[in-house]
Amino acid sequence: MKKFFEKYDLIKIAGILILLSVVLTWVIPNGYFSGKELVTEDLNRIGFTTFFQFSMLGVYYFTVLVTFLFVLGGFYQVLSKRAGYQKLVKNISEKLKRHAIPVVLVISFIFAVLGSFVNEYFPLLAFIPFVITILNRMKVDKVSAFVATFGGLLVGTIGSTYSSKVTGHLVTTLGVKYENLIVAQLVLFALAYILLAIFTVLWMKKQKSNKKFESYDKFEIEEQKESKKAPKTWIFAIGTVLFVLTVVLAYLPWATWNITWFADITEKVNEAAIGGETVIKYIFGDIIEFGKWDIFTVQFVMIFITLLIHWFGRVSLDEIIESYSEGFKKISNVVVVLLIVYVILEFSVMFPVLPAIINWFDGLISGFNSLLALGGAFITSIFTVEMQYNMSLVGTYYASMYADAHDAIAIIFQSAFGFASFFVPSSAILMLGLSYLNIPYKDWMKFIWKFLLAMLVVIIAVVLIVA
Numbered sequence: 179m180k181k182f183f184e185k186y187d188l189i190k191i192a193g194i195l196i197l198l199s200v201v202l203t204w205v206i207p208n209g210y211f212s213g214k215e216l217v218t219e220d221l222n223r224i225g226f227t228t229f230f231q232f233s234m235l236g237v238y239y240f241t242v243l244v245t246f247l248f249v250l251g252g253f254y255q256v257l258s259k260r261a262g263y264q265k266l267v268k269n270i271s272e273k274l275k276r277h278a279i280p281v282v283l284v285i286s287f288i289f290a291v292l293g294s295f296v297n298e299y300f301p302l303l304a305f306i307p308f309v310i311t312i313l314n315r316m317k318v319d320k321v322s323a324f325v326a327t328f329g330g331l332l333v334g335t336i337g338s339t340y341s342s343k344v345t346g347h348l349v350t351t352l353g354v355k356y357e358n359l360i361v362a363q364l365v366l367f368a369l370a371y372i373l374l375a376i377f378t379v380l381w382m383k384k385q386k387s388n389k390k391f392e393s394y395d396k397f398e399i400e401e402q403k404e405s406k407k408a409p410k411t412w413i414f415a416i417g418t419v420l421f422v423l424t425v426v427l428a429y430l431p432w433a434t435w436n437i438t439w440f441a442d443i444t445e446k447v448n449e450a451a452i453g454g455e456t457v458i459k460y461i462f463g464d465i466i467e468f469g470k471w472d473i474f475t476v477q478f479v480m481i482f483i484t485l486l487i488h489w490f491g492r493v494s495l496d497e498i499i500e501s502y503s504e505g506f507k508k509i510s511n512v513v514v515v516l517l518i519v520y521v522i523l524e525f526s527v528m529f530p531v532l533p534a535i536i537n538w539f540d541g542l543i544s545g546f547n548s549l550l551a552l553g554g555a556f557i558t559s560i561f562t563v564e565m566q567y568n569m570s571l572v573g574t575y576y577a578s579m580y581a582d583a584h585d586a587i588a589i590i591f592q593s594a595f596g597f598a599s600f601f602v603p604s605s606a607i608l609m610l611g612l613s614y615l616n617i618p619y620k621d622w623m624k625f626i627w628k629f630l631l632a633m634l635v636v637i638i639a640v641v642l643i644v645a
Contacts, residue, residue, distance in 0.1 A: 191619050192518045192603040199525040200224045206531040211575035216537040236524040242473045251509030252502030253480040254307040254397040262414040264399040271315035278318050283375050286330040293334020296429040297342045301476040307397050314395035319385045320615045321625050325378045328611030336596020337367020340431045344565045348588040351569040352577050362589045362644050369636045377629050394615050396508045432469035440468035515613040522604045526561040536572045546580045548645035555594035563606050586645040593637040
């Protein structure tokens with residue numbers, strides 16, 4: 179058992195938080211907020227049978243994330259065996275190899291900006307294996323590769339601006355306006371990015387003296403000769419650009435920005451008629467407009483590209499199926515970690531002890547206190563994976579209790595949630611990234627602790643100013 183937890187330390191860390199969630203249900207009654215008032219119920223303890231029942235229920239609720247990761251694994255396993263894709267990755271990595279630090283910083287900034295804007299950040303993971311393969315061939319260490327990809331998404335979380343995954347829930351629950359939050363959000367974004375960049379540059383310069391390089395790419399390419407009949411490198415280059423543009427455009431919040439181009443075009447396509455019949459709609463069904471895609475839709479795109487490789491790349495269906503099977507196996511440990519993270523959320527939502535904790539914590543001082551609210555938001559963030567659950571559990575209480583401080587509360591919750599996302603075991607992006615790159619949790623904490631201290635000072639300063 180000891181060797182198991184040494185090998186799978188992320189399971190141990192997340193398991194400790196699951197155990198704490200279970201213990202809390204034995205001593206704190208379930209409850210919910212009705213406006214300003216806490217409505218408590220009897221103790222609803224998580225027993226042995228209940229534990230496994232609700233753990234499996236979590237698999238049912240979050241199946242879309244599981245299928246997304248499996249499709250992602252199969253998709254990149256197919257690509258890793260294509261000579262044109264291999265040459266594309268090789269050419270890019272060789273051209274960038276001497277510029278590792280600026281490459282890491284630029285990639286991190288791009289992911290941060292996208293994470294700050296998009297309606298759903300999980301589809302952005304569709305680009306990460308491609309980027310990781312390039313960074314691995316450049317011999318960038320795994321921690322820096324994490325910062326460039328998953329770390330950028332974490333910066334986008336703490337500095338969210340228009341993302342419905344974070345800011346959208348704050349706007350809906352607290353009744354605030356995007357424009358009232360944007361200045362504080364941009365400050366959080368800029369300072370989080372700059373601080374992380376500084377510590378990353380110092381780390382990478384230190385790593386130059388370490389001549390041992392450990393490969394971390396799950397889909398490391400196995401170079402093959404390029405067949406005359408196989409798709410050329412330029413086709414994969416164009417395909418990659420189109421794939422990135424499609425996914426980015428599909429998940430940006432066009433409706434929030436009052437941009438209706440894609441909605442208008444999609445409506446015309448769906449309603450296009452031949453002889454009075456909407457033939458396109460009959461054949462393809464309702465085409466979903468950019469800005470309203472869900473996680474299933476990006477999976478369809480990856481599967482469709484796989485079929486194109488099968489049809490036009492002269493790749494047998496047997497090889498496609500075999501590659502997908504291999505990809506499933508390579509990504510399976512990431513899936514397990516993801517499901518364990520969401521068990522934490524499952525217990526927090528189905529056995530809500532957090533309202534009672536927050537009610538007690540917030541009552542330590544009468545009246546609104548921004549730092550106390552920050553502490554309450556952080557406690558809630560420890561046990562929740564997404565902002566919507568922060569808001570559903572305690573957001574309505576803060577909205578009712580402190581009606582004159584909604585803008586400040588929004589920034590407080592965003593700051594606390596984003597800050598926690600960098601290190602708590604309930605952070606889906608963090609745990610997915612560490613698992614994908616096989617980074618032990620303690621190694622990540624050795625790197626990130628200085629950033630956390632500096633960021634905590636920034637958050638406290640921002641909160642005191644906006645409050």
